[in-house]
Amino acid sequence: MATKTIQYDNIYLNLSSQPGKLRIAPSGLGWKSSALTEPFTLPLSEIRRFCWSHFARGYELKIILKNRSPVSLDGFAQEDFDGLASFIKQNYDMGIEQKEFSIKGWNWGDTEFLGSELVFNVNSRPAFEIPINSVNNTNLSGKNEVALEFSNVKDSPVPSAQADELVEMRLYIPGTTSKEDVAEGEDTEQNAANLFYESIKERADIGQAAGDAIVSLSEILLLTPRGRYDIDMYETSMRLRGKTYDYKVEYSSINRLFLLPKPDEQHVAFVIGLDPPLRQGQTRYPFLVTQFIRDEDMEVDLNIEEGLLREKYADKLKSSYDQPAYEVVSQIFQGLTNRKVITPGNYLSHHGHAAVKCSYKANEGQLYVLDKYFLFIPKPTIIITTADLARVTLSRVGMSVSASRTFDLTFSLRSGTSYQFSNINREEQSGLVRYLESKNVKIHNDLADEAQQSLLNAALADDDEEEGDEAMGETMSEDEDFRSASESDVAEEYDEDVASSSGNDEDEAGSG
The missing domain is CATH 2.30.29.220 (Structure-specific recognition protein (SSRP1))
Structure with missing residues (x-):
């Protein structure tokens, strides 16, 4: 008569942190641990075969399934093999393949x-x-x-x-x-x-992909990483397909979305923040920066059932879109990822834009001033949270302030990291200062100190010039005295009167 069930204690499921009890029955198996509220069960209909091998915690029984990843059960003793093999043979009509790892x-x-x-x-x-x-x-x-x-x-x-x-x-x-x-x-x-x-x-x-994509977006331009990609969007993830690289991105790794009009008034950037970042060899991309033409329209229909659309994506997605491309893409991302799309707030630059043009090291770009963030795009994409700011310094290194049309902005974070953005137009200074003051950010304005120093240097230079003029006047008068005295000496030596007087003296001596 076949044994109804067998049980093993201290068995680990898929390298679990805590052991549990394994019970094997003719209908399948179950594993229960104090770390789980519900037991893990596996019906016989899903099992394809069994493998036995020496493993990390003693011996492992690996179960190969028909439609999903294998299940690993380890923590067995070597002497457990005979009992397992007999039970599986009698109840499942399967053997256990013994594998030796290299x-x-x-x-x-x-x-x-x-x-x-x-x-x-x-x-x-x-x-x-x-x-x-x-x-x-x-x-x-x-x-x-x-x-x-x-x-x-x-x-x-x-x-x-x-x-x-x-x-x-x-x-x-x-x-x-x-x-x-x-x-x-x-x-x-x-x-x-x-x-x-x-x-x-x-x-x-x-x-x-368990099924077709909900929507496929073709030839989307990415500035970071550079290239055009097709984006297939599924229920829990998306896939970026380029000419050289393919990427799979889980929606759970998308932490921020930004929709940002560019200062050229012709393009709109859509920025996707990732954690963990995308990897391309040794390069990491914590942000995907896409760019759309402002006047370009897009028409798409979502491949999704009406019932699922109403049940899961009510007020988040529409069955079809016919709008500007940047609006369509941002709304689809917001609906599928359940992340809010961050747009510019009340800040406006001197020219009425949400960003100021600047450079980070050798890279030119735009620094967006948002309600809670500073965001520099396109490369490298840098995000700075205003709550993390310890100090912001306005400065200009290596040039006279009076002659400079630009200044530098250095963000010092509480963590000790700092970022310096250079070549910002001086017209933007007052607006940036007002924004920082409204966020209660400590500001150190080296420009004012340099301006005062410049005025002091100019005043000192004027004093030096006046003193120089006085000194020059005295020198010139001394030179005039020197020249008049020299001229009289020369006149005594070469004057005709000198010769005549000399002759008179000789005449007087001769007559004597």
């Missing part, structure tokens, strides 16, 4: 796709396995290197014990490989790294 420590091997996992093998033994649906982005970093970026969005109800986690992996894949051309019926040589990259993209998309 422990050589080599960093080279072969990759293969097994179901929903990418397996890295060393000498035909798995070294590690990666669930495909955890791959958030993949990019070709050079001719033979493929970068895999992993999602840190926790969609599992089981709390993880991992304080640190892997966010990126790079695989160097040299050489070429053959690929069967279905149309031609022949094998063609293709770059191995490129083929692996295309395979990852294809498989990662399966786990990413």
Whole structure:
């Protein structure tokens, strides 16, 4: 007679932080822990096969599922195998495959796709396995290197014990490989790294999109990172598809949205703040900066059922849009991400704009003055919260204030970080000062000190000139005396009277 259930204590589910009790029954299995309010259950109909291997906490029973990622149960003892194998054979009519992992420590091997996992093998033994649906982005970093970026969005109800986690992996894949051309019926040589990259993209998309996109936006211009991208927007995430790079962005990682008219009065910028930032090799992009032509219209229909639209997106989305492009995109993002779109407030520059033109280091851009933020775009995109400001300094380095038409603005944060924006028109000074004063921000105006110093230097220069004139007058009078005295001496030596008197003296001496 078959055993109805078996139970194991101190079993960890998917590297959970706390152990729980595992109970296996003919209809499936269940796991319960004090860390969860509801037990984790898995029906027999979803189970494809079982694997047994030496793992982090003793031995692991890995359950391969039909339609989702595998389930890991570890914490077993070696002697538990016989009882498990017997129960599974009797009740599920399945065996348990015993797998040995490679422990050589080599960093080279072969990759293969097994179901929903990418397996890295060393000498035909798995070294590690990666669930495909955890791959958030993949990019070709050079001719033979493929970068895999992993999602840190926790969609599992089981709390993880991992304080640190892997966010990126790079695989160097040299050489070429053959690929069967279905149309031609022949094998063609293709770059191995490129083929692996295309395979990852294809498989990662399966786990990413459960259905069609709600809306697809074509040829959207991004200033950061630079290029034109197609944006496919789903219920919980979006995908940016460019000529070189593809990105998947979870809506939960979007923390701010800004809609900003540019001072040229021809374009509008839509800025998307990300945490964690988008990664492109070693470069991080905490903001996506898109740009639209102000007069460009867009007409789109959302691919969403009326019932779901009324139930989930009531007063957030419309079934169709026919408006300026920047309004359509910003409203769709606001509805799907449930984030407020921040627009300029009451501040106006000298020329009536929400931003002032300036430079950050060697990059020219616009500094937007918003109700709670200062935002510099396009590159690098810098956001400064007014509540984090310790001091703002107005200065101009290396030039006389009286001759300068621009000034610098330095933001010093409470954290110790500082940002200096230069080449701001002097016409903007009074408006910026009034805004900072209204936010109770401490202002240090070096321009006033420099102006006073400039006036003092000018006054001292005038005094020096007057003293110089007096000194010159005295010198000139002394020179005149010197010249008159010299001229008299010369006259005595070369005057004709001198010769005649000399002759008279000789005559007198001769007559004597």
